[in-house]
Amino acid sequence: xxxxxxxxxxxxxxxxxxxxxxxKNTGAKEFRELVSEISMLMCxxxxxxxxxxxxxxxTPIAIAESNVISGRKLAFVPILRAGLGMTEGVMAxxxxxxIGHIGIFRGKGGSDKxxxxxxxxxxxxxxxxxxxxxxxxxxxxxxxxxxxxxxxxEAGAHSIKFMCIIAAPEGIAAIHKEFPDVEIYCGAxxxxxxxxxxxxxxxxxxxxxxxxxx
Ligand code: URA
Numbered sequence: 001x002x003x004x005x006x007x008x009x010x011x012x013x014x015x016x017x018x019x020x021x022x023x024k025n026t027g028a029k030e031f032r033e034l035v036s037e038i039s040m041l042m043c044x045x046x047x048x049x050x051x052x053x054x055x056x057x058x059t060p061i062a063i064a065e066s067n068v069i070s071g072r073k074l075a076f077v078p079i080l081r082a083g084l085g086m087t088e089g090v091m092a093x094x095x096x097x098x099i100g101h102i103g104i105f106r107g108k109g110g111s112d113k114x115x116x117x118x119x120x121x122x123x124x125x126x127x128x129x130x131x132x133x134x135x136x137x138x139x140x141x142x143x144x145x146x147x148x149x150x151x152x153x154e155a156g157a158h159s160i161k162f163m164c165i166i167a168a169p170e171g172i173a174a175i176h177k178e179f180p181d182v183e184i185y186c187g188a189x190x191x192x193x194x195x196x197x198x199x200x201x202x203x204x205x206x207x208x209x210x211x212x213x214x
Pocket of ligand 1: 082138140197198199200202203204205206207
């Protein structure tokens with residue numbers, strides 16, 4: 001799936017940890033730790049294009065011409081519930097970022113699973129001044145991701161990236177059909193969706209595995 005807006009993080013540490021995440025015998029504690037570690041490593045990639053400016057810093061020896069991030073502010077917006085598991089990892093790298101939350105479920109009482117139902121949304125008031133990274137562990141149909149990105153755009157954000165650990169081609173296509181400019185970062189691109197709209201081979205239900213609710 002050649003696509004310049006799709007970044008598959010091929011770092012060996014990410015690939016190794018994704019494999020551990022897939023294992024059905026990985027318990028909730030280890031699953032949570034792996035999600036956090038993978039998210040931190042992927043955040044490193046997703047922030048690679050942050051602009052720098054030169055500053056002078058007095059070291060104990062001399063004045064150094066050194067780089068600092070130049071004024072861009074970030075916000076992360078996890079999609080509840082599973083996206084929450086990625087927050088600790090990304091905040092370890094960018095502690096000054098603000099966090100929005102968006103709660104979406106798909107399909108209620110057997111209703112259409114391809115319809116996004118939003119039940120919660122709280123975004124930073126200055127989101128229009130921030131680069132936004134939306135997080136969710138799984139990008140399956142893309143229904144929730146598209147809804148979240150639309151909502152964040154409507155709130156005024158200009159720069160939005162989407163970061164997930166496992167992506168299905170269907171989800172990538174859904175995001176890029178509506179938002180061709182959104183860069184997607186993932187740890188693995190899987191085969192597709194099964195009849196229950198789970199990613200295959202995937203990791204199963206990421207929210208249940210993260211919170212031990214299976
Ligand atoms: N959400 C999950 O938790 N797992 C999938 O495979 C798809 C969506």
